[in-house]
Amino acid sequence: MAGLAFEGALRRTVLLGGLVAGAWIVVPGVASAADDLASVKAAIAKNHAVAVKRLQDWIALPSIAAESRAGKEGADHMAQLARDAGFQRVEVIPTAGMPGVFAILDAGAPKTLGVYFMYDVKQFDPKEWSSPPLEARLIDKPGLGKILMGRGAVNQKGPEAAFLAALHAMKDAGRTLPVNLVLVAEGEEEIGSTHFGEIVNRPDVLAALKRTEGILLPHASQDTTGGVSIDLGAKGIAELELVSSGAKWGRGPRQDLHSSLKAAVDSPVWRLVQALQTLVTPDGNKPAVDGWYEHVKPLTVRQKELIAQSIEVRNEKAEMEEMGISHWIDDLPFGKAMERLAAEPTINIEGLVAGYTGPGGKTILPGRAVAKLDLRLVPDxxxxxxxxxxxxxxxxxxxxxVEINVTGGYDPTQTAENSRLVQAQIATYKALGIDPSINPRMAGSWPGVRFTGAPLNLPAGTFGTGYGTGAHAPDEFFLVESSDPKIAGMDEAALSFVRLFYRIAE
Amino acid sequence: MAGLAFEGALRRTVLLGGLVAGAWIVVPGVASAADDLASVKAAIAKNHAVAVKRLQDWIALPSIAAESRAGKEGADHMAQLARDAGFQRVEVIPTAGMPGVFAILDAGAPKTLGVYFMYDVKQFDPKEWSSPPLEARLIDKPGLGKILMGRGAVNQKGPEAAFLAALHAMKDAGRTLPVNLVLVAEGEEEIGSTHFGEIVNRPDVLAALKRTEGILLPHASQDTTGGVSIDLGAKGIAELELVSSGAKWGRGPRQDLHSSLKAAVDSPVWRLVQALQTLVTPDGNKPAVDGWYEHVKPLTVRQKELIAQSIEVRNEKAEMEEMGISHWIDDLPFGKAMERLAAEPTINIEGLVAGYTGPGGKTILPGRAVAKLDLRLVPDxxxxxxxxxxxxxxxxxxxxxVEINVTGGYDPTQTAENSRLVQAQIATYKALGIDPSINPRMAGSWPGVRFTGAPLNLPAGTFGTGYGTGAHAPDEFFLVESSDPKIAGMDEAALSFVRLFYRIAE
Incomplete structure (x- = not known):
């Protein structure tokens, strides 16, 4: 997900107890579900090796929209995964960018659940990895268990593979799904879901989604203590390039010149610097674009209350260490910093590129300069x-x-705490012995607004037990076999989805 | 040379007439020199293929200090070239960086000339070249003649090879050089001559240089009309990196973080932008560093006069087109822009590097940001x-x-118009039918201050007929065989050095 990479560091949880074996099975008051769970659990265990192999094969095919890599192959693979998992109607939908997938699993159930998958992954540099990122090797990680390391392992193929494993197990156990499923999958999440609207807004897709209780994205939601946070919303994002060039400006050089000419020729790079510095406050900490806060909704009392609750049991020092920081912005205390994280829009520079970028120097007056920005947006x-x-x-x-080339993005998303989807998630986690923390809004982004915004106006959010880390970074991994009873491996994560199906069906 | 790449575009000249064959031989009032020239000219012609091959072999060995490439090999090769050309004492001098070369050719003459060589070249990317940059192929260029294309062809191995060809020809013609030579060569010119002081300031090198009439750098000085400009000085340069990092700042992340955290964490990139914009005026056109102009000497009446003279016959429109610009800075008229070019110190951004620099975007909050600057300095x-x-x-x-990491540089250099070296250059050019333009100061830089500054206080400048272009750029070339009678090929360039030797000896 474009925004989830470090959510782990900012997630907190109260853990009620270890996930003893029984906890995975005994769902109080749902006897038939419990029967189903026992057989499904056995099927999941039986299928374990196949499910891991399925994930490995998937990771071996990295779709990267930013590099126009394996768009069609990735969508075809996604479609096949859906077919194999029991979706009866599966269609690859072309867009002006990477294609997506639309699929329906009709279980004849009264209730329908929407599922959102991303099949694309973030760019990677194999040199930075301790294990080949496309080989998805199984590695023993002391204290944690057996992990699977590879690009996309946790973001998002691992949790999605656990979801698929749940469907396979239901089928193999001879159980009918208690809910119908509508799946929409895209290959451009990592570049801001540029063309996802083309998929979701197709009339038949829209109609199918309209019938769902809400949409969930499979996610490895647990932190290292086993705790889980439910995010009720996420910031929106716009990714863009600000480009200053002599060609467009009509001043300065149309291409790189020798730097000695600076005395007589304007510089498009200085122009970019001067334009950039107007966008934020002098300390770089807050947007200073005219009218930027016009539609910014302050946090509600309930949202502040949820944040205050969530930080009570978090280890501020450990989180700061994990992030490599020694101060919050403006030297705020923890709680206030976490409120800013939820409430504040940002203008961030994710990259600067101008002129000579190699080792040492090169005496040029560049004809072009680019700042890569990401803007995080909050309701409204x-x-x-x-x-x-x-x-x-x-x-x-x-x-x-100065050109503004928007490469992707979407509006913020927000789901009501009292929606059926959120309440089913809370109940499922609690049945597993986890008391989830409720986070009013994560600072990262995902295109949930496609579902929570008009015309669907549905609840949407992430769900799933399990653990992994390293999204967008080297050595990304997903925990496949957990040695920690508090943390789910791939099989337990699969079962958490099965449990949710029954909750939704209730 | 760090600063010469686009000098061609800014150079002007009055051309008195074509270089008829006789003009290369008849030096009025120097009968014995004329005899020498005839036989030397014949030897140059006889050696042509060998001289071209010598240049090609040299280009095949690119020394690039910025990439720590072929420092020792380049110095050894330079030393061998000097030995082959007749220098009796040749020594490779190690430095804390790339080694240099010190050599003496004792001709038993009363007068001694200093020569400065650079054996390093600018970085290059073969993909950008139309001919392999290390193969130094000979290519027919209609209207110009046969050119040799390769990295270092004009900057500076071509003109230096022409200088060496002059020495070989003198030897082969059985002539004694009319001047002794002291050669100093370095391999770090392109990174700002970082350790050249270690070579020049060694007591025996200093003593040898002290005895010279001045120091010249072989240069292809002609423009496309055949004209020549004599630069009486050059700006100084400091190349440096400004680095903003969470590690040093103690705020923001010590490494890249997920960009969503910007709301709660400071950004070292924004800090760099804010620091940068204080360095120049809001239009980016003039340095705004406190006290920057304290020691800036305004142009003298004579310097302004020389500039006014030089632009009279230049084609402003053609020069602007060649540079890819449509306005001078501050919309100045040509003359004022050229005064700024000579008089004004600059703070130029040659490169910006922060965070993600690849295609598309990547949602990170970078822990580090770098601006590569070059500062051009004027006397004093x-x-x-x-x-x-x-x-x-x-x-x-x-x-x-915010760190300032200076990677190289040197003070400005200035040589008196009435010095013997400059007057000998003027006389030599005039004898060749060229009325040189006198440029009070070039906007580019070369480490002439090592010679013109204390303790040597000698004249120093570039010299040589010949033509080439593309320094620091792809498809750099040096004209080897000219089809234009007004422009020297390699052989004629070699002869211009021989002529200068006799002028200096007078």
Missing amino acids: MTIEDAKRKLRAHLDKRGFTD | MTIEDAKRKLRAHLDKRGFTD
């Missing part, structure tokens, strides 16, 4: 309004030539 | 004072953590 900001405001802000200051 | 600025002022400027604004 919209990406369209943010783009307009950014353009107007730059224009007003004379930077009409 | 010094690099030491500039470094102090930059540090003080940043410190005063609270940017004490």
Whole structure:
């Protein structure tokens, strides 16, 4: 997910107790479900090696939209995975970008659950990895168990493979799913779901989704203590490039010149620097674009209360160490920093590229400079309004030539705490011995607004036990066999989905 | 040379007439020199293929200090070239960086000329070249003649090879050089001559140089009309990296974090942007560092006169087109822009590197950001004072953590118009039918201050007929066989050095 990579560090949880074997089976008051669970659990265990192999094969085929890599192959593979898992109607849907997949599993059930998959992964550099990122090797990690290391292991193929394993096990155990499923999958999540709207908004897809109780994204939600956080929302995001160039400006050089000419020729790089610095407060900490806060909704009393609850049991020092920081922004105390994380829109520079970027120097006056920005948006900001405001802000200051090339993004998403989907998630976790923390809004982003926004207006969120880390980073992994009774391995994660199906069906 | 790449575009000249064959031989009033020239000219022609091969072999061995490439091999090769050309004493001098070469050719003459060589070349990317940059292929260029294309062809191995060809020809013609030579060569010119002082300041090298009339750097000085400009000085340069990092700052992350955390964590990239924008005026056109102009000497009346003279016959439109610009800085008229080019110190951004620099985006909050700057200095600025002022400027604004890593540089250089070396150059060019333009100061840089500054205080400058272009760029070339009678090929360039020897000897 574009925004989830470090959520682990910011997640907290109260753990009620270890996940003793019984806890996975005994669901109080759901006797038939319990019967089903026992046989399904056995099927999951029996299928373990096959499920791991399925995940490994999937990781061996990395789809990366930013590199136009394996879009069609990834979608075809996704479609086949859906067919194999029991979806009766499966269709690859082309878009102007990477194709997506739409699939329906009709179990004849009264209730229907929506599922969102991403089949793409983040870019990677094998040199930075301790294990080949496409080989998805199984590695023993002391204190944790057997992990599977590879690009996409936790973000998002591992949890999605656990979800598929749940469907296979239901089938193999001869059980009918208690809910119907509608699956939408895309290959551009990591570049901001640029064309996902083309999939979701197709009339038949929209109609199918409309019938669901809500949409969930399979996720390895546990932290190292076994705890889980339920995110009721996520910030929106706009990824864009600000480009200053002599060609567009009509001043400075149209291509790189010798740097000695700076005395007589304008510099598009200095122009970018000057444009950039107007976008934030002098300390770089808050957006300073004209009108940026116009539609920013402050946190509600309940949201602040949830944040205050969540930090009570968190280890601030350990989290800061994991992040490699020694101060929160503006030297805020923990609680206030976490409120900012939920409440504050951001303008972040994710990359700067201009002129010579190699070792040492090179005496050039570059003809072009680029800043890669990501803007995080909070309710009720919209990406369209943010783009307009950014353009107007730059224009007003004379930077009409500085281009804004938006490469992707979507609006913020928010789901009501009292929705059936959220309540089913809470109940499922509690039945597993986990008292989930409720996070009013995660700072990361995912295109949940496609579901929570108009015209669907449905609940949407992530779900699943399990553990993994390293999204967007080297040595990404997903825990396959847990040696810690508090933390789910792949099989237990699969079972958490089965449990949720029964809760939703209730 | 670090600064010469686009000098061609900014150079002007009055051309008195074509270089008719006789013009290369008849030196009025120097009968014995004329005899020598005839036989030397014949020897140059006889040796042509060998001289070209010598240049090709040299280009095949690229020394690049920025990449720590072929330092020792380059110096050894340089030393062998000097030995082959007749230098009796040749020594490779190690430094803390790339080694250099010191050589003496004692001709028993009353007068001695100093020569400065660089054996290193600029980085290159073969993909950007139309001909393999290390193969130094000979290519027919219509209207110009046969060119030799390769990295270092004009900057600076071609002109230096022409100089060596002159020495070989003198020897082969059985002529004694009319001057002794002292050669100093370095392999770090392209990174700012970081350790060249270690070579020049060795007592015996210093003593040898002290005895010279001045020091020249072989150069292909002609433009496409055949004209030549004599640069009386050059700006100084400091190349440096400004680095902002969470590690040094103690705020923000020590390594890259997920970008969603921007709301709660400081950004070292924004810090760099904010620090940068204080360094220049809001339009990016002039340095705004406290006290930057304290030691800047305005142009003299004579210097402005020389600039006014030089632009009279230049084609402003053609020069702007060649540079890919449509406006001079601040919309200045040509003459004022050229005065700025000579008079104004600059702070240029040659590169920006932070976070993710690949295609598309990557949602990170980078832990580190770097701006590569080159500062051009004019008399009487010094690099030491500039470094102090930059540090003080940043410190005063609270940017004490923003590192300044100077990777190389040297002070400005200036040589008197009435020095013997300059007057000999003018006379030599005039004897060849070229009325040289006198440029008070070039905007580029070369480490002439090692010679023009204390303790040597000698004249120093570039010299040589010939033509080439593309220094620091792809498809760099040196004209080997000219089809234009107004422009020298390699043989004629070699002869221009022979002529200068006799002028200096007078």
